[in-house]
Amino acid sequence: MSENPSVAVIGGGLAGLATAVALGSAGRPVTVFESRPFLGGRATSYPLNTADEAGPTIDNCQHVLLRCCTNLLDFYRRLGVADRIHFYRDFYWIEPGGRTSVMRRGLLPAPLHFTESFAKLRFLSLRDKMSVASGLLSVKYEYGKRTDLDRITMLDWLREKGQTPALIDRFWRQVLVSAINEELDRMAAIHGLQVFYLGFLAKADGYEMGVPAVPLGELYSEKAWSRYEDVRFRFRAPVQQVRIENGSVSGIEVNGERVVADAYVLAVPFERVAALAPGIELDLSSFTHSPITGIHLWFDRPVTDLPHATLLDRTIQWMFNKHEGRHIQLVVSASRSLTDMPRAEVIELALNELKEFFPKAAEAQLERAHVVKEVRATFSAGPGIEEKRPVSRTTIPNLFLAGDWTRSGWPATMEGSVRSGYLAAEAVQEYLGQRQHFLLPEIA
Numbered sequence: 176m177s178e179n180p181s182v183a184v185i186g187g188g189l190a191g192l193a194t195a196v197a198l199g200s201a202g203r204p205v206t207v208f209e210s211r212p213f214l215g216g217r218a219t220s221y222p223l224n225t226a227d228e229a230g231p232t233i234d235n236c237q238h239v240l241l242r243c244c245t246n247l248l249d250f251y252r253r254l255g256v257a258d259r260i261h262f263y264r265d266f267y268w269i270e271p272g273g274r275t276s277v278m279r280r281g282l283l284p285a286p287l288h289f290t291e292s293f294a295k296l297r298f299l300s301l302r303d304k305m306s307v308a309s310g311l312l313s314v315k316y317e318y319g320k321r322t323d324l325d326r327i328t329m330l331d332w333l334r335e336k337g338q339t340p341a342l343i344d345r346f347w348r349q350v351l352v353s354a355i356n357e358e359l360d361r362m363a364a365i366h367g368l369q370v371f372y373l374g375f376l377a378k379a380d381g382y383e384m385g386v387p388a389v390p391l392g393e394l395y396s397e398k399a400w401s402r403y404e405d406v407r408f409r410f411r412a413p414v415q416q417v418r419i420e421n422g423s424v425s426g427i428e429v430n431g432e433r434v435v436a437d438a439y440v441l442a443v444p445f446e447r448v449a450a451l452a453p454g455i456e457l458d459l460s461s462f463t464h465s466p467i468t469g470i471h472l473w474f475d476r477p478v479t480d481l482p483h484a485t486l487l488d489r490t491i492q493w494m495f496n497k498h499e500g501r502h503i504q505l506v507v508s509a510s511r512s513l514t515d516m517p518r519a520e521v522i523e524l525a526l527n528e529l530k531e532f533f534p535k536a537a538e539a540q541l542e543r544a545h546v547v548k549e550v551r552a553t554f555s556a557g558p559g560i561e562e563k564r565p566v567s568r569t570t571i572p573n574l575f576l577a578g579d580w581t582r583s584g585w586p587a588t589m590e591g592s593v594r595s596g597y598l599a600a601e602a603v604q605e606y607l608g609q610r611q612h613f614l615l616p617e618i619a
């Protein structure tokens with residue numbers, strides 16, 4: 176092994192970047208191999224039309240975080256970009272017709288911080304609110320204690336708690352399908368309880384929504400990395416093979432070249448692992464995908480002045496105001512119903528629904544529209560999957576795993592990816608004889 180052993184990270188998504196930032200901060204030489212010409216993986220941005228330099232840059236899809244994403248925020252701090260995340264205290268819920276309710280924290284301490292605004296929500300009856308309150312109380316008592324939460328669905332759990340179908344649809348589903356990117360009948364209850372516990376109950380500001388104020392790609396710019404001299408990047412460098420010989424990785428094949436390091440971190444999506452590292456012996460047969468669809472609409476005039484809102488009772492779940500109320504991004508998580516729908520129909524559906532919530536959209540002219548269908552957006556966080564998620568260490572001593580699908584303690588999110596990257600960095604450091612902690616604890 177060399178005097179200061181080096182690490183090769185395969186994949187420049189958030190998991191690979193978090194591994195690199197952690198190891199780089201420890202003075203470890205790291206090279207990140209990324210098949211594309213830019214960083215960020217699924218959480219990135221690109222010009223809408225590469226031939227039009229003045230044209231808009233769009234995020235692969237709107238990405239948001241909550242203040243309870245402690246490791247993601249630490250990652251942004253380490254890159255010096257934490258101030259580019261704009262946090263919002265107000266959550267807007269809009270019903271078809273335009274009636275709007277706002278949820279925000281008040282003066283009472285957690286877990287009572289929403290009491291005042293919750294009482295004023297207009298889309299739930301008093302009876303519904305009491306039922307939600309009792310459900311939240313059960314979250315508080317069962318999260319971290321009940322042992323079967325990974326084996327039952329969130330829908331089963333909600334039914335067990337006596338939540339009515341209408342209430343499930345208007346409150347629980349509205350929050351969770353976007354947070355976990357899965358339908359309630361396909362989602363392990365453990366993830367649903369985690370969202371409500373960490374986001375809504377544990378700390379008064381845990382729910383605050385962070386929205387990047389710059390295109391996602393700018394968060395991982397060259398300037399951001401300039402403070403990590405030991406971290407290098409190789410772009411357009413798809414790794415074809417992780418060579419495993421005599422029980423350990425002897426090198427990787429990159430564009431026909433053989434590259435050797437002391438440790439290797441494979442930070443690619445789960446569906447790439449078997450082809451890249453056939454000797455790794457992982458059973459990933461239970462993993463499936465859940466899609467997300469993003470719809471960008473550009474109007475000739477503002478259609479809303481709200482920064483964002485969750486839209487009730489329709490296909491579209493979220494609206495984000497990307498620029499002066501004229502560029503709107505709509506998001507549908509677990510969007511199986513849109514996967515096979517022609518793009519023109521998706522745009523028509525989105526436009527029709529938008530008009531129900533924002534009457535100004537009916538008067539405005541649509542100037543441009545763009546649909547992003549991410550069929551492989553995340554893994555489906557169903558019952559039984561948690562125990563199948565592999566940890567960072569593999570059976571091969573110098574090969575480690577990172578990625579939102581590994582056992583990060585979180586579902587497939589940016590926080591989950593960064594957690595997996597920090598865990599992989601800890602495992603690498605231990606292998607190289609230097610125990611070190613990078614993972615920050617949950618807020619609660």
Ligand SMILES: Cc1cc2nc3c(=O)[nH]c(=O)nc-3n(C[C@H](O)[C@H](O)[C@H](O)COP(=O)(O)OP(=O)(O)OC[C@H]3O[C@@H](n4cnc5c(N)ncnc54)[C@H](O)[C@@H]3O)c2cc1C
Pocket residue numbers: 185186187188189190191208209210211214215216217218235236237238239240412413414415442443444447451467468469549551552553577578579580587588589590592
């Ligand atoms: C549409 C959409 C919306 C989302 N919204 C949110 C949100 O609002 N909030 C949130 O927290 N999360 C959201 N997510 C989830 C989040 O984007 C992911 O969980 C996270 O970005 C995954 O990071 P990763 O590093 O694990 O994987 P990836 O981002 O997939 O990174 C893997 C990287 O490896 C590279 N690669 C693959 N094969 C090779 C190879 N052979 N050699 C070299 N490089 C290779 C890829 O190009 C890629 O850059 C969303 C995801 C999608 C798709």
